[in-house]
């Protein structure tokens with residue numbers, strides 16, 4: 340087992356989440372002792388703006404932890420024990436394109452779902468593999484990469500195909516955020532909940548919500564039938580979730596469950612099951628990327644400048660489930676705690692009627708050797724069919740990336756439930772290829788070489 344104190348590297352050090360994650364680490368130093376924190380990013384300017392804020396967060400808790408900020412992979416990963424990955428390949432500029440291009444065609448414009456998520460996947464798979472190779476070259480051979488980089492479902496499938504033996508655990512905070520709201524509704528801390536859940540990342544369902552052995556899903560159904568999965572103090576538990584788009588998202592659990600009350604859906608299912616309503620409420624000129632750039636990002640950068648000017652750090656970042664969850668997972672990996680968490684793992688029979696090698700999201704016991712998934716059994720035909728279609732779309736996208744295949748990319752887009760016709764798929768994909776010229780050279784070439792289907 341790895342011996343503390345640990346060297347932890349954060350890849351995507353310039354992320355808006357870095358100060359919050361580091362704060363979460365600082366309040367858990369007894370559980371997860373640290374010798375050094377390293378920030379690694381390819382955007383030197385962005386990372387160096389955020390670094391002083393991160394250093395202040397560290398120094399408020401520890402004078403001894405070494406702090407390194409670098410864009411040199413060797414300096415970032417040499418001897419590291421843990422790497423937290425949170426890269427946004429293409430940054431918010433490309434997220435905006437991912438959201439706005441589909442919307443121009445009347446299709447959902449979203450960071451990780453539908454064509455936007457597929458485009459983000461095409462950009463991220465190869466940089467993720469590059470990160471794995473760098474970590475394998477320089478870090479401790481037992482090092483774990485705990486990955487938040489989205490789109491996590493596609494990244495996980497890409498990594499399974501290209502680096503099957505890598506010590507990477509892909510995670511998502513959405514189920515944990517849902518459990519936080521469930522806990523608030525039930526009047527219990529989220530850590531008291533034991534849930535059963537099956538699906539793919541951003542595409543799954545809670546089937547049981549146990550508190551002291553009793554299933555409280557019936558009580559949650561009653562609340563959701565009136566308010567969705569929204570609590571009155573949502574704004575206090577997570578300031579970002581007072582943004583209009585998040586309030587709407589939590590409210591939409593109501594229509595989803597009004598139609599299919601058996602299981603409690605992941606909020607992201609709104610994009611697949613009610614895409615028309617989503618598009619109707621989206622402003623094609625002001626999407627979530629704009630909300631984030633004018634909200635979370637602006638606030639953090641303003642705080643960084645204010646700190647530089649005055650030496651006083653304004654309260655500009657939120658320490659919520661996002662940071663707490665990754666630290667929980669890392670503790671369980673480090674000390675073989677075998678805690679039960681929802682993570683993204685190779686199926687291997689956990690969902691009996693999905694392919695053995697699908698990357699699924701289910702509860703797993705997190706050991707020092709990685710996750711041991713819990714068997715969720717066979718899922719109903721309705722859910723199995725939705726899952727198979729989504730899985731096929733994501734797997735074709737991964738194949739498109741690996742092979743540089745325009746046809747497979749078009750199949751991936753066409754198969755996605757958010758896309759009504761092959762003509763929509765082609766129009767959106769072609770605009771996205773133009774917008775992603777610098778990120779998808781192989782696809783661009785395939786397209787230019789006339790392998791693209793003529794209009």
Ligand SMILES: NC(=O)c1ccc[n+]([C@@H]2O[C@H](COP(=O)([O-])OP(=O)(O)OC[C@H]3O[C@@H](n4cnc5c(N)ncnc54)[C@H](O)[C@@H]3O)[C@@H](O)[C@H]2O)c1
Nearest residue numbers: 351353354355356380381382425426427487488489511512
């Ligand atoms: N899995 C989850 O549930 C979850 C939750 C929240 C955020 N996220 C993800 O976390 C990431 C960060 O989100 P954010 O909103 O803070 O984005 P951000 O743009 O603020 O930060 C991402 C950073 O990654 C850097 N980066 C891009 N490509 C890189 C590369 N190849 N190597 C190293 N660094 C690179 C960027 O320069 C940027 O500084 C995104 O991928 C987002 O989707 C995932």
Ligand SMILES: O=P(O)(O)OC[C@H]1O[C@H](O[C@H]2[C@H](O)[C@@H](O)[C@@H](O)O[C@@H]2CO)[C@H](O)[C@@H](O)[C@@H]1O
Nearest residue numbers: 450489511512513516577579627631659660661
């Ligand atoms: O639109 P963004 O950038 O604000 O968020 C997109 C991410 O949304 C989910 O993460 C939430 C999380 O659920 C919540 O509890 C809190 O920590 O904020 C996060 C960001 O809003 C989702 O799981 C991620 O995959 C998305 O990237």
Ligand SMILES: [Mn+2]
Nearest residue numbers: 491511512513
């Ligand atoms: Mn997520």
